[in-house]
Amino acid sequence: MIITGKYPNLRLRRNRKSDWIRRLVQENTLSCNDLILPLFLIDGKNKKESIKSMAGVYRYTVDKLPLILDKAVKHKIPMIALFPYTNKKFKNSLGSEALNENNLVCRSIRLIKKKYKDKIGIMCDVALDPYTDHGHDGLLQNKEILNDESIEILAKQALLQAEMGCDVIAPSDMMDGRILKIRKTLDKNNFKKVQILSYAAKYASSFYGPFRDAVGSKKALKGDKKTYQMDYSNNEEALREVALDIKEGADMVMVKPGMPYLDVIRIVKNNFKIPVIAYQVSGEYSLIMNGINKGLINKEAIYETLISFKRAGANAIVTYFADKVAEKLSSN
């Protein structure tokens, strides 16, 4: 039994009576080591461009990345995640810009590795949606997203990222078999140390709206992603996805979105002894930010949400709050 006494001998409020005791009995904490910072990239020079649907988040040109990376490194954020806003003229039905070694992501990896070496990890999304004119993560044929043909290209995209110096390959496409295909391709090319963080339980969610705006795939997207991303009614299926990806070679797994899926984080953590990463996605970020900016909730709500991921069992959180929170945490 969890309760080992009763009122009036037992008064749980005693352990809440002041700040020092609350700190002493605190069960979960948040540190800079828990944070992964997503960054949006844009072509051009000398630009830091605001994103309408994501107050306080920016797109950076490659030369301006040090603006934010200096801070991330200073505050010991362990890893960043790169997402490109691809100019329409580079998009086509095959997403071939994904395989261009001078695309935004590749140029950014080279700059970051040159300037920061191993001071910060780089994680890259593997999916075609920033590069396809139809906005899907894989190849589209007769209204269908092809699986086996898509993973051929995704493996090439992953290999290119590894060649550029990416540390952690993060397939977010939800095609079947892509982790095995990517692991084999990496190993064959002697990238045995490059990790795979699989977006294993990724749901077809309405909370990705602002992200699609940030990478410019919103208007492009034809239809929805329900034939490859998961149905949000399911959690047993999440366990099957995770089990499969671990067998195929994933080093870490992601649950995404975050807050509406804390139960999924918990069951994955209980069932598999593997690092679990939560993604507090763009829609969650923007709702919270709007609430704060409108005075509906206060800023501490940010910590409340981030700690909820730790409570649920996540090892780390991808969050657009990472830079702001890390700055605050290191000044405490």
Ligand code: PBG
């Ligand atoms: C692309 C991808 C998406 C996100 C991360 N990688 C969008 C999508 O699947 O449509 C969403 C991130 C966010 O909303 O913050 N495969």
